[in-house]
Amino acid sequence: MFKYIVQRLIIFLPTLLVVSLVAFSLSKLAPGDPVELLLKGQAGESGQKASVQAYEEVARRLGLDLPVFYGALSTAAYPDTLYKIVKKAERENLDKLISQYGNWPQISGYYLTLKQLEAGTQNIVADSVSYLAKNTISRQVKELLLNHKDAKIAYALTEIQKIMPDSGAIITLAPLIEQLNANYQKIKTEASPQKNYIPSIKWYGFKNQYHRWITNFFKGNFGYSYLDSRPVGSKMWDALRWTLIINFISIILAYIIAIPIGVSTAIKKDTPYDRIVTTLLFILYSLPSFWIGTLLIVFFTTSEYSPFLDWFPTGGVTDLPESTPFFTRAIDIMHHLILPVFCVTYGSFAFISRQMRGGMLTVVRQDYIRTAKAKGLEEKSIIWKHAFRNSLFPIITLFAYIFPAAIAGSVTIEVIYSIPGMGKLAVDSIVARDWPVVFTILMFAAILTMIGNLVADLLYALADPRVSYSKK
Amino acid sequence: MFFRKKKEQQIETAIQQRSTDQSYWANVKRQFRKNRVAVWSLRVFYVILFIAVFADFLSNERPLVCKLDGNLMFPVLKQYAVSAGLSSWNEKFVTTPWHEHQYDFAIWPPIPYSSTTIDKKNRNFTSPFDRQEVKSGRWHHLLGTDELGRDVAAGMIHGTRIAISVGVIAMTIASVIGILLGSLAGYFGDNNLQMSRIRLVLNLLGLALGIFYAFVARGYALGAGAEESGFMWQLLISFGIFTGIMVAANLLASVLKKVPGLSSRVNIAADILVMRLIEVFNSIPGLLLILSIVALTKPSIMNVMIIIGFISWTSIARFIRAELLRIRNLEYIEAAQAMGFGEARIIFRHAIPNALTPVLITIAFGIASAILTEAFLSFLGIGVAAEEVTWGSLLNLARTKFQAWWLAIFPGTAIFITVTIFNLIGEGLTDALDPRLKQ
Numbered sequence: 001m002f003k004y005i006v007q008r009l010i011i012f013l014p015t016l017l018v019v020s021l022v023a024f025s026l027s028k029l030a031p032g033d034p035v036e037l038l039l040k041g042q043a044g045e046s047g048q049k050a051s052v053q054a055y056e057e058v059a060r061r062l063g064l065d066l067p068v069f070y071g072a073l074s075t076a077a078y079p080d081t082l083y084k085i086v087k088k089a090e091r092e093n094l095d096k097l098i099s100q101y102g103n104w105p106q107i108s109g110y111y112l113t114l115k116q117l118e119a120g121t122q123n124i125v126a127d128s129v130s131y132l133a134k135n136t137i138s139r140q141v142k143e144l145l146l147n148h149k150d151a152k153i154a155y156a157l158t159e160i161q162k163i164m165p166d167s168g169a170i171i172t173l174a175p176l177i178e179q180l181n182a183n184y185q186k187i188k189t190e191a192s193p194q195k196n197y198i199p200s201i202k203w204y205g206f207k208n209q210y211h212r213w214i215t216n217f218f219k220g221n222f223g224y225s226y227l228d229s230r231p232v233g234s235k236m237w238d239a240l241r242w243t244l245i246i247n248f249i250s251i252i253l254a255y256i257i258a259i260p261i262g263v264s265t266a267i268k269k270d271t272p273y274d275r276i277v278t279t280l281l282f283i284l285y286s287l288p289s290f291w292i293g294t295l296l297i298v299f300f301t302t303s304e305y306s307p308f309l310d311w312f313p314t315g316g317v318t319d320l321p322e323s324t325p326f327f328t329r330a331i332d333i334m335h336h337l338i339l340p341v342f343c344v345t346y347g348s349f350a351f352i353s354r355q356m357r358g359g360m361l362t363v364v365r366q367d368y369i370r371t372a373k374a375k376g377l378e379e380k381s382i383i384w385k386h387a388f389r390n391s392l393f394p395i396i397t398l399f400a401y402i403f404p405a406a407i408a409g410s411v412t413i414e415v416i417y418s419i420p421g422m423g424k425l426a427v428d429s430i431v432a433r434d435w436p437v438v439f440t441i442l443m444f445a446a447i448l449t450m451i452g453n454l455v456a457d458l459l460y461a462l463a464d465p466r467v468s469y470s471k472k
Numbered sequence: 473m474f475f476r477k478k479k480e481q482q483i484e485t486a487i488q489q490r491s492t493d494q495s496y497w498a499n500v501k502r503q504f505r506k507n508r509v510a511v512w513s514l515r516v517f518y519v520i521l522f523i524a525v526f527a528d529f530l531s532n533e534r535p536l537v538c539k540l541d542g543n544l545m546f547p548v549l550k551q552y553a554v555s556a557g558l559s560s561w562n563e564k565f566v567t568t569p570w571h572e573h574q575y576d577f578a579i580w581p582p583i584p585y586s587s588t589t590i591d592k593k594n595r596n597f598t599s600p601f602d603r604q605e606v607k608s609g610r611w612h613h614l615l616g617t618d619e620l621g622r623d624v625a626a627g628m629i630h631g632t633r634i635a636i637s638v639g640v641i642a643m644t645i646a647s648v649i650g651i652l653l654g655s656l657a658g659y660f661g662d663n664n665l666q667m668s669r670i671r672l673v674l675n676l677l678g679l680a681l682g683i684f685y686a687f688v689a690r691g692y693a694l695g696a697g698a699e700e701s702g703f704m705w706q707l708l709i710s711f712g713i714f715t716g717i718m719v720a721a722n723l724l725a726s727v728l729k730k731v732p733g734l735s736s737r738v739n740i741a742a743d744i745l746v747m748r749l750i751e752v753f754n755s756i757p758g759l760l761l762i763l764s765i766v767a768l769t770k771p772s773i774m775n776v777m778i779i780i781g782f783i784s785w786t787s788i789a790r791f792i793r794a795e796l797l798r799i800r801n802l803e804y805i806e807a808a809q810a811m812g813f814g815e816a817r818i819i820f821r822h823a824i825p826n827a828l829t830p831v832l833i834t835i836a837f838g839i840a841s842a843i844l845t846e847a848f849l850s851f852l853g854i855g856v857a858a859e860e861v862t863w864g865s866l867l868n869l870a871r872t873k874f875q876a877w878w879l880a881i882f883p884g885t886a887i888f889i890t891v892t893i894f895n896l897i898g899e900g901l902t903d904a905l906d907p908r909l910k911q
Contacts, residue, residue, distance in 0.1 A: 014748065015748065019756060026765065075689055096695070099691060099692030197689055199681065199688075199689075286891055286895055287888055288847070288848075290867070291867065291884035291888060295884065298874045298877065299877070299880075301874075411760070426760060427854070430764060438764050439764065441760065445757045446756045449756070453755070
């Protein structure tokens with residue numbers, strides 16, 4: 001038994017590692033520049049453009065100035081310090097330039113001149129002569145930072161040449177512009193695209209984004225929401241509360257109703273009662289909960305169809321403010337939760353009943369039940385004392401499966417009834433592209449599922465020692 | 473769909489415990505036919521399939537046959553030629569809606585609207601029982617309209633086609649991956665996949681080089697460079713390069729194997745590797761994973777199908793594995809090995825065909841769950857283009873207007889019936905496969 005537990009735990013760790021890699025790489029694939037999203041969230045409606053310093057500070061705080069992973073397989077043309085360029089769009093553009101020309105020294109020279117020009121243009125105090133030129137140059141420099149196609153770069157460069165006046169403050173930039181042109185020509189003449197076909201493996205060490213993310217994750221620091229800069233952890237705990245309330249009520253209800261029904265149908269096997277209940281359970285099990293949720297909310301929450309059908313509030317968890325007395329508020333919350341809890345419950349209830357019936361039927365066929373009957377024991381005591389207890393174990397282990405499934409499954413109901421739980425948080429964050437929240441929830445749900453599976457397997461092994469022996 | 477895992481385990485054990493019955497296809501068929509519910513479900517499935525295949529002929533804003541200005545035309549058929557790029561519409565059909573021409577005669581499809589046709593006169597949720605502003609009863613919107621004035625019945629028929637294609641495409645992808653990996657794990661187990669040391673080294677090296685030359689070095693061609701020549705084409709080239717490198721590595725291995733010292737054999741625990749991979753996939757809640765991947769890609773129904781397929785292969789792999797664990801010990805496989813057939817031939821020609829029946833169960837359940845997932849995604853409006861009409865998106869409209877009961881009832885019923893049909897077929901197959909499971 002002990003050996004089995006240890007084995008099971010050893011399997012747990014690599015799986016966790018792979019799951020974390022999946023979540024991390026998905027978060028890296030997410031579109032948009034995290035720093036800009038975060039700054040936009042902070043600036044709110046004012047829409048102020050963040051300064052370069054602010055950008056770099058946020059990037060450093062998010063650890064985006066670190067390499068992505070411990071090591072990388074890349075081309076020989078690819079420099080191992082490219083990650084130090086924190087602006088995502090610029091970095092990606094340089095990446096494309098490297099793929100085209102393969103000569104990083106020249107490209108970096110070009111990039112540095114471009115950055116100097118950008119800073120230089122900003123520092124110019126525009127007089128009447130330079131005003132137009134300054135605007136054009138800073139616009140074209142921005143274009144250059146984001147373009148990698150020869151035609152577009154050439155166009156921007158000639159635009160800059162054309163607009164340059166002969167006098168004014170901006171004239172100090174002329175040497176820089178010349179250098180920029182020269183550097184770009186150098187990229188093209190000294191191109192070494194063959195370097196793109198030589199593989200090279202780079203090792204960055206432990207100071208990298210993944211390492212930082214995963215260690216922070218286990219320390220309980222999940223990052224910050226792009227939307228309101230709140231810590232993801234606190235957002236999640238708020239949401240988790242509602243999901244837990246709903247799922248606990250619904251799981252307990254489901255067990256309380258399902259077990260007697262499962263047992264009674266098993267006892268009365270092949271009677272009309274059994275057939276009708278089993279069919280009903282199957283239909284219940286197949287009804288998609290988001291349809292039932294929609295139907296209930298459409299017909300029973302407004303007086304649209306009949307004033308007598310306006311039984312429940314339309315959505316949310318409560319209409320009352322925090323200050324109302326606890327008891328009144330609790331009643332109101334319960335009123336709000338009746339429909340969602342029903343929708344979450346009926347599916348698992350049908351499933352557990354079917355399982356209970358199946359488990360009971362297997363046990364009833366066993367020899368020791370026949371022996372008990374032959375001994376002349378009372379029917380009731382056979383069922384509840386001998387059969388029921390033994391058929392209960394698989395149902396209990398089911399709990400470990402149901403719990404994580406319920407967390408993921410209540411997505412539907414939470415969205416329909418606007419309950420601020422985990423599922424709704426996940427969907428809202430996906431729609432708002434608030435990736436830190438999305439991938440933390442994904443990671444959490446995965447860990448919960450894995451723990452659920454682990455507990456279920458261990459309980460199973462405890463209940464049935466054959467399991468741990470048969471798995472060599 | 474969230475409880476499938478437990479169910480799968482039960483069926484898996486049942487497969488492993490099953491006695492080795494030779495004529496068992498026939499047996500399965502006979503058992504299946506005995507099950508009245510399952511047979512009826514299969515019939516309903518044929519009806520749904522018919523609607524999905526002939527959706528264009530059942531609901532279309534174009535007439536099936538018409539005579540206009542003395543010319544006999546088959547617009548619905550021509551639509552296929554036009555979308556294939558072989559033909560183009562006459563100017564007047566582009567500028568004037570199909571319904572407004574003066575036809576000499578015209579035979580319209582049973583529902584004379586397409587899912588995208590906007591009937592401006594019957595906007596803002598016209599109920600099926602309301603007085604509708606239509607020319608005659610023939611043009612009545614049988615199941616009402618939505619906010620824009622799109623016919624719900626047409627949307628339902630179009631949705632049938634989408635639902636069935638989601639099921640079919642997702643499960644095709646899932647089957648290919650699942651059957652390959654599952655048979656690898658089941659046939660070889662942990663001890664029977666052996667290769668020479670040099671082949672293992674070269675394969676690992678080939679994998680690294682293949683990934684490098686096909687994807688890392690071609691990163692530009694696949695990303696920014698793909699704008700001109702098309703991404704799929706570039707991806708195909710990349711896969712070509714990858715396959716080429718792997719083949720070259722294996723050819724080299726066959727030659728180098730003859731060098732003494734390099735030919736010692738190493739064992740590869742195929743079963744453990746595949747089972748761990750399955751465990752990883754099962755650890756991540758499918759719906760959340762699909763939601764977050766779908767959100768990263770461009771909204772398109774095709775992407776949704778592919779992603780569902782790539783995530784739901786695990787149960788198929790487990791069934792095939794269980795089945796092959798049993799089959800590989802049968803005498804005819806031993807005979808095939810004794811006759812010196814190659815492993816690949818034994819697996820694909822002899823072992824897999826006999827293992828496919830139980831896979832049908834997972835495919836049936838899998839289609840149900842894929843349809844449900846897609847309906848839910850379009851219900852949330854994630855991953856599906858806004859103008860696409862599906863059952864899920866129609867049902868979602870009911871949330872915006874509670875008065876529109878027809879939007880809450882009809883699409884939901886369609887989802888329910890389709891999902892139940894596939895579940896019933898799956899149950900029927902399970903019973904047919906192993907009558908003992910029937911309780």
